[in-house]
């Protein structure tokens with residue numbers, strides 16, 4: 001696996017691959033890689049001729065300096081984890097390469113960043129959009145891979161790429177879960193054994209709420225999901241919400257494809273999760289369409 005730490009070095013490798021007619025995939029990460037990230041690396045390897053993983057803890061998307069300071073920096077073990085995945089290049093720039101003195105540009109995406117995690121983390125999605133637009137331009141990738149676990153982030157990036165006509169296909173990949181349902185996240189490492197035991201309640205609450213919505217209840221039933229998460233031992237619930245799957249507009253009833261999203265605090269970790277939810281009638285008509293009748 002090659003390593004680049006500056007944009008000219010990165011572009012030298014990319015130019016050589018382009019001359020050889022190769023397509024390029026990129027997996028943007030902040031490191032501390034787990035099986036969720038590795039599934040993105042595998043998806044890139046499958047889809048593109050050459051794959052780049054980027055490793056950069058982006059200060060612009062942290063609104064809490066203590067959170068930024070304690071974010072794990074684990075380049076050597078990340079490199080070892082990536083070794084079996086056939087990744088061609090690790091792009092691990094230092095902060096001054098990404099944000100040189102005098103850096104003054106901000107990429108800001110509205111509407112899809114309203115509410116949900118946007119409410120609690122002012123400036124977070126601007127930081128994500130700014131760094132991801134830089135990484136997409138720096139790598140010139142044909143495909144970029146992001147996890148559905150960060151669904152509002154994925155939607156924000158899709159909207160940015162569409163609005164700015166960036167020539168890249170954004171590929172959303174399914175959330176990877178532990179067998180008890182907990183979505184993999186670098187933040188899970190902050191949980192004590194007791195907190196880890198109660199963490200799957202977040203996914204269980206979403207699954208149960210999705211069933212009630214499919215049976216025809218309205219979004220009022222999500223208050224029970226929030227209460228269930230709190231009763232399971234979470235310290236505070238930020239939101240449990242039903243949103244349109246494409247534009248994240250809030251929904252009262254399950255009358256079109258939607259996403260059910262939640263965020264809650266457990267000890268030192270703020271956990272997020274989401275699942276797709278579709279109206280029951282649409283599921284059966286989809287099944288008929290897939291069968292071809």
Ligand code: PAF
Nearest residue numbers: 028029030058128131150
């Ligand atoms: O999801 C992440 O790890 C980060 O938000 C990303 C997309 C790498 C941007 O820093």
